[in-house]
Amino acid sequence: RKEVEQDPGPFNVPEGATVAFNCTYSNSASQSFFWYRQDCRKEPKLLMSVYSSGNEDGRFTAQLNRASQYISLLIRDSKLSDSATYLCAVETGGGNKLTFGTGTQLKVEL
Amino acid sequence: DVKVTQSSRYLVKRTGEKVFLECVQDMDHENMFWYRQDPGLGLRLIYFSYDVKMKEKGDIPEGYSVSREKKERFSLILESASTNQTSMYLCASRKRHEQFFGPGTRLTVL
Numbered sequence: 001r002k003e004v005e006q007d008p009g010p011f012n013v014p015e016g017a018t019v020a021f022n023c024t025y026s027n028s029a030s031q032s033f034f035w036y037r038q039d040c041r042k043e044p045k046l047l048m049s050v051y052s053s054g055n056e057d058g059r060f061t062a063q064l065n066r067a068s069q070y071i072s073l074l075i076r077d078s079k080l081s082d083s084a085t086y087l088c089a090v091e092t093g094g095g096n097k098l099t100f101g102t103g104t105q106l107k108v109e110l
Numbered sequence: 111d112v113k114v115t116q117s118s119r120y121l122v123k124r125t126g127e128k129v130f131l132e133c134v135q136d137m138d139h140e141n142m143f144w145y146r147q148d149p150g151l152g153l154r155l156i157y158f159s160y161d162v163k164m165k166e167k168g169d170i171p172e173g174y175s176v177s178r179e180k181k182e183r184f185s186l187i188l189e190s191a192s193t194n195q196t197s198m199y200l201c202a203s204r205k206r207h208e209q210f211f212g213p214g215t216r217l218t219v220l
Contacts, residue, residue, distance in 0.1 A: 043200060043214055045211070097155060097166075102150065102151065102152030
Protein backbone atom coordinates (compact mmCIF):
# COMPACT_ATOMS: atom_id res chain seq x y z
CA ARG A 1 0.00 0.00 0.00
CA LYS A 2 1.30 3.46 -0.88
CA GLU A 3 2.04 5.83 1.97
CA VAL A 4 -0.17 8.53 0.51
CA GLU A 5 -2.89 7.90 -2.07
CA GLN A 6 -5.06 10.16 -4.14
CA ASP A 7 -7.56 9.69 -6.93
CA PRO A 8 -5.70 11.05 -9.98
CA GLY A 9 -8.86 12.35 -11.65
CA PRO A 10 -9.32 14.35 -13.77
CA PHE A 11 -12.28 15.92 -12.11
CA ASN A 12 -14.11 17.98 -14.73
CA VAL A 13 -16.55 20.37 -13.10
CA PRO A 14 -18.54 23.39 -14.27
CA GLU A 15 -17.77 26.84 -12.94
CA GLY A 16 -19.54 27.44 -9.66
CA ALA A 17 -19.58 23.78 -8.65
CA THR A 18 -18.39 22.40 -5.34
CA VAL A 19 -15.76 19.71 -5.59
CA ALA A 20 -14.05 17.59 -2.95
CA PHE A 21 -10.87 15.56 -3.00
CA ASN A 22 -9.74 12.95 -0.53
CA CYS A 23 -6.30 11.70 0.28
CA THR A 24 -5.55 8.65 2.41
CA TYR A 25 -2.37 7.99 4.33
CA SER A 26 -1.05 4.76 5.80
CA ASN A 27 1.17 5.88 8.68
CA SER A 28 -1.00 6.45 11.73
CA ALA A 29 1.88 8.28 13.42
CA SER A 30 1.84 11.06 10.79
CA GLN A 31 1.57 14.43 12.42
CA SER A 32 1.20 17.15 9.83
CA PHE A 33 -0.78 17.37 6.64
CA PHE A 34 -0.88 19.79 3.76
CA TRP A 35 -2.48 20.55 0.42
CA TYR A 36 -0.29 21.88 -2.39
CA ARG A 37 -1.39 23.25 -5.72
CA GLN A 38 0.59 22.68 -8.90
CA ASP A 39 -0.21 24.52 -12.09
CA CYS A 40 0.77 23.03 -15.43
CA ARG A 41 4.56 23.18 -15.94
CA LYS A 42 5.05 24.96 -12.62
CA GLU A 43 6.33 23.96 -9.22
CA PRO A 44 4.00 22.97 -6.36
CA LYS A 45 3.03 25.72 -3.95
CA LEU A 46 1.50 25.40 -0.52
CA LEU A 47 -2.25 25.91 -0.61
CA MET A 48 -3.05 25.25 3.01
CA SER A 49 -2.11 23.26 6.07
CA VAL A 50 -4.62 20.80 7.50
CA TYR A 51 -5.29 21.00 11.20
CA SER A 52 -7.13 18.56 13.43
CA SER A 53 -9.90 21.07 13.88
CA GLY A 54 -10.14 21.70 10.16
CA ASN A 55 -9.41 25.01 8.54
CA GLU A 56 -10.97 27.30 6.01
CA ASP A 57 -9.47 29.86 3.69
CA GLY A 58 -12.07 31.59 1.59
CA ARG A 59 -13.61 29.04 -0.76
CA PHE A 60 -11.24 26.30 0.40
CA THR A 61 -11.81 24.02 3.38
CA ALA A 62 -9.41 21.33 4.54
CA GLN A 63 -10.24 18.62 7.04
CA LEU A 64 -8.46 15.78 8.76
CA ASN A 65 -10.00 12.49 9.83
CA ARG A 66 -7.44 10.68 11.95
CA ALA A 67 -9.65 7.69 12.69
CA SER A 68 -10.02 6.87 9.00
CA GLN A 69 -6.62 8.29 8.08
CA TYR A 70 -7.61 10.69 5.36
CA ILE A 71 -7.55 14.38 4.64
CA SER A 72 -9.94 16.23 2.40
CA LEU A 73 -10.06 19.44 0.41
CA LEU A 74 -13.33 21.11 -0.47
CA ILE A 75 -13.51 23.85 -3.06
CA ARG A 76 -16.72 25.84 -3.23
CA ASP A 77 -17.86 28.03 -6.11
CA SER A 78 -15.13 26.72 -8.43
CA LYS A 79 -13.41 29.22 -10.71
CA LEU A 80 -11.66 28.59 -14.00
CA SER A 81 -8.46 29.64 -12.25
CA ASP A 82 -8.81 26.73 -9.81
CA SER A 83 -7.85 24.36 -12.63
CA ALA A 84 -4.65 22.71 -11.45
CA THR A 85 -3.32 19.56 -9.84
CA TYR A 86 -3.84 19.31 -6.09
CA LEU A 87 -1.24 17.35 -4.15
CA CYS A 88 -1.67 16.18 -0.61
CA ALA A 89 1.42 15.88 1.56
CA VAL A 90 1.99 14.08 4.83
CA GLU A 91 4.84 14.71 7.23
CA THR A 92 6.64 11.50 8.10
CA GLY A 93 10.01 10.29 9.28
CA GLY A 94 10.40 12.41 12.40
CA GLY A 95 9.18 15.59 10.82
CA ASN A 96 11.95 16.25 8.34
CA LYS A 97 10.32 15.11 5.16
CA LEU A 98 7.04 15.22 3.32
CA THR A 99 5.56 12.36 1.37
CA PHE A 100 3.35 13.51 -1.49
CA GLY A 101 0.41 11.90 -3.17
CA THR A 102 0.45 11.65 -6.94
CA GLY A 103 -2.01 14.52 -7.22
CA THR A 104 -5.60 15.01 -8.33
CA GLN A 105 -6.21 16.98 -11.50
CA LEU A 106 -9.06 19.46 -11.49
CA LYS A 107 -10.46 21.05 -14.63
CA VAL A 108 -13.06 23.75 -14.17
CA GLU A 109 -15.05 24.43 -17.33
CA LEU A 110 -17.42 27.13 -18.51
CA ASP B 111 9.80 36.30 -0.55
CA VAL B 112 11.54 32.97 -0.31
CA LYS B 113 13.37 32.09 -3.42
CA VAL B 114 14.62 28.69 -4.49
CA THR B 115 16.52 28.72 -7.74
CA GLN B 116 17.78 25.88 -9.87
CA SER B 117 20.69 26.17 -12.26
CA SER B 118 18.87 25.11 -15.43
CA ARG B 119 15.27 24.84 -16.61
CA TYR B 120 16.13 22.37 -19.36
CA LEU B 121 19.09 20.05 -19.71
CA VAL B 122 19.97 17.42 -22.29
CA LYS B 123 22.72 14.93 -21.51
CA ARG B 124 24.02 11.69 -22.96
CA THR B 125 24.02 8.30 -21.30
CA GLY B 126 27.05 7.89 -19.09
CA GLU B 127 27.67 11.60 -18.55
CA LYS B 128 28.10 13.02 -15.08
CA VAL B 129 25.35 15.54 -14.37
CA PHE B 130 25.22 18.25 -11.71
CA LEU B 131 21.95 19.90 -10.75
CA GLU B 132 22.37 22.91 -8.52
CA CYS B 133 19.88 24.42 -6.12
CA VAL B 134 20.20 27.61 -4.10
CA GLN B 135 17.85 29.06 -1.49
CA ASP B 136 18.09 32.51 0.01
CA MET B 137 16.23 32.13 3.32
CA ASP B 138 18.74 30.36 5.54
CA HIS B 139 16.65 27.18 5.69
CA GLU B 140 18.22 24.12 7.30
CA ASN B 141 16.25 21.54 5.37
CA MET B 142 16.66 21.04 1.64
CA PHE B 143 15.29 18.31 -0.62
CA TRP B 144 15.61 16.84 -4.08
CA TYR B 145 12.62 15.21 -5.76
CA ARG B 146 11.89 13.84 -9.16
CA GLN B 147 8.42 14.05 -10.64
CA ASP B 148 7.13 11.62 -13.23
CA PRO B 149 3.63 11.19 -14.70
CA GLY B 150 1.60 8.75 -12.66
CA LEU B 151 4.29 8.46 -9.98
CA GLY B 152 4.10 11.92 -8.49
CA LEU B 153 6.86 13.52 -6.46
CA ARG B 154 9.40 11.06 -5.15
CA LEU B 155 12.09 12.03 -2.67
CA ILE B 156 15.65 11.28 -3.77
CA TYR B 157 17.73 12.80 -0.98
CA PHE B 158 17.39 15.43 1.67
CA SER B 159 19.68 17.37 3.95
CA TYR B 160 18.93 18.92 7.31
CA ASP B 161 22.26 20.71 7.74
CA VAL B 162 25.53 21.47 6.04
CA LYS B 163 27.42 18.29 5.15
CA MET B 164 24.49 16.17 6.34
CA LYS B 165 22.46 14.06 3.98
CA GLU B 166 19.78 11.40 4.21
CA LYS B 167 18.53 8.99 1.59
CA GLY B 168 14.99 9.45 0.46
CA ASP B 169 12.81 6.86 -1.22
CA ILE B 170 14.74 6.49 -4.49
CA PRO B 171 18.44 7.35 -3.93
CA GLU B 172 19.90 4.75 -6.29
CA GLY B 173 21.94 6.32 -9.06
CA TYR B 174 22.16 9.69 -7.31
CA SER B 175 24.37 11.43 -4.80
CA VAL B 176 24.21 14.85 -3.19
CA SER B 177 26.48 17.50 -1.79
CA ARG B 178 25.80 20.24 0.74
CA GLU B 179 28.94 22.24 1.42
CA LYS B 180 27.12 25.49 2.17
CA LYS B 181 23.78 26.02 3.85
CA GLU B 182 22.22 27.75 0.88
CA ARG B 183 23.31 25.26 -1.78
CA PHE B 184 22.25 21.65 -2.32
CA SER B 185 23.55 19.79 -5.35
CA LEU B 186 22.23 16.62 -6.93
CA ILE B 187 24.74 14.51 -8.85
CA LEU B 188 24.05 11.80 -11.38
CA GLU B 189 27.36 9.95 -11.52
CA SER B 190 26.56 8.20 -14.79
CA ALA B 191 23.30 9.35 -16.31
CA SER B 192 20.94 6.75 -17.69
CA THR B 193 17.82 7.09 -19.82
CA ASN B 194 15.57 6.12 -16.90
CA GLN B 195 16.75 9.26 -15.13
CA THR B 196 14.96 11.41 -17.69
CA SER B 197 12.57 13.36 -15.49
CA MET B 198 11.59 16.67 -13.92
CA TYR B 199 13.84 17.39 -10.93
CA LEU B 200 12.54 19.68 -8.22
CA CYS B 201 14.54 21.12 -5.38
CA ALA B 202 12.86 22.40 -2.23
CA SER B 203 13.77 24.05 1.02
CA ARG B 204 11.74 24.08 4.17
CA LYS B 205 10.85 26.57 6.86
CA ARG B 206 8.82 25.00 9.67
CA HIS B 207 5.90 23.39 7.87
CA GLU B 208 6.06 25.19 4.55
CA GLN B 209 8.14 23.69 1.79
CA PHE B 210 9.19 25.98 -1.05
CA PHE B 211 10.03 24.52 -4.42
CA GLY B 212 12.32 25.69 -7.15
CA PRO B 213 11.03 25.96 -10.73
CA GLY B 214 12.38 22.54 -11.68
CA THR B 215 14.92 21.20 -14.17
CA ARG B 216 13.62 19.09 -17.02
CA LEU B 217 16.45 16.61 -17.64
CA THR B 218 16.51 14.49 -20.77
CA VAL B 219 19.10 11.71 -21.01
CA LEU B 220 19.66 10.45 -24.55
